[in-house]
Amino acid sequence: MSNFTLTILGTASALPFSDRNPSAQALSVHGRLFLIDCGEGTQRRMRQEHLSFAKIQAIFISHIHGDHVFGIFGLLSTMSLYHRTGKLCIYAPRNFGPVLKFFMSWFGQELGYEVEHVVLEAKSPETVYEDKAVRVSAFPLNHKIDCYGFRFDEVLPERKPSPLSVAVPGRENRKARSYAYCSDTAPFPQLADWVKGVDVLYHEATYPAGLQDKAVQYFHSTTEDAARTALQAGAGKLFLGHYSSRISDFDSYLLEARGIFEETLAVNDGDVFEIK
Numbered sequence: 001m002s003n004f005t006l007t008i009l010g011t012a013s014a015l016p017f018s019d020r021n022p023s024a025q026a027l028s029v030h031g032r033l034f035l036i037d038c039g040e041g042t043q044r045r046m047r048q049e050h051l052s053f054a055k056i057q058a059i060f061i062s063h064i065h066g067d068h069v070f071g072i073f074g075l076l077s078t079m080s081l082y083h084r085t086g087k088l089c090i091y092a093p094r095n096f097g098p099v100l101k102f103f104m105s106w107f108g109q110e111l112g113y114e115v116e117h118v119v120l121e122a123k124s125p126e127t128v129y130e131d132k133a134v135r136v137s138a139f140p141l142n143h144k145i146d147c148y149g150f151r152f153d154e155v156l157p158e159r160k161p162s163p164l165s166v167a168v169p170g171r172e173n174r175k176a177r178s179y180a181y182c183s184d185t186a187p188f189p190q191l192a193d194w195v196k197g198v199d200v201l202y203h204e205a206t207y208p209a210g211l212q213d214k215a216v217q218y219f220h221s222t223t224e225d226a227a228r229t230a231l232q233a234g235a236g237k238l239f240l241g242h243y244s245s246r247i248s249d250f251d252s253y254l255l256e257a258r259g260i261f262e263e264t265l266a267v268n269d270g271d272v273f274e275i276k
């Protein structure tokens, strides 16, 4: 089976730590690499995980809070130093435009490739990227500024039934795999429908349940908020991340979510998962 591999590059929220970097993940689908968020230090994290800059097919930015985007400009420069020539599409909300424009006005001439900002502005899930291996849809989240989640659905090759074809064991009923990334968000009713049935749901859980007031104040989620969304969505597994520096006890943090949705993991920088 071809790969559908998720590498966790960063799990911190606003403050980076010695063992936790700001948000970034890499999803490898059939050899194509998709970068999801790009917090400070992402290019060094990619190096540590032996991920190739040359394989980056597209970048998806949920929103322009620094812990999700500060790493992109160094990465753009590095890809040029590695002689990238193919166009790079960055899928990001409209307010990323002026930030990219400022960077390009100073450093754009030195890039050896074209950068296109594909503006995200849909009010409900919309396909923003599609090739023969994967379809990516973006959907709005409920954060302080415009923020988007992403759902990656594997596209299986069509198999035309033939009277001469021989069944290959394990292949007959293979279903398309799926992954959804819900970055910074407060819970809201439609979200579970938008990520319905995903094999793996990453959902931020910045705070433990006891800090619900902080979650509401800053448009974030708690362990229990994330677990309820996973339960309502019928997700296969729930991955938690975007940890606040206020979390003191990760065991009870995880138990809070598992009390609602058993198949929950609190992921760490450097975790690699083959999604099945």
Ligand SMILES: [Zn+2]
Binding pocket: 013, 014, 023, 065, 067, 068, 184, 242
């Ligand atoms: Zn954040």
Ligand SMILES: [Zn+2]
Binding pocket: 063, 065, 143, 184
């Ligand atoms: Zn944010």
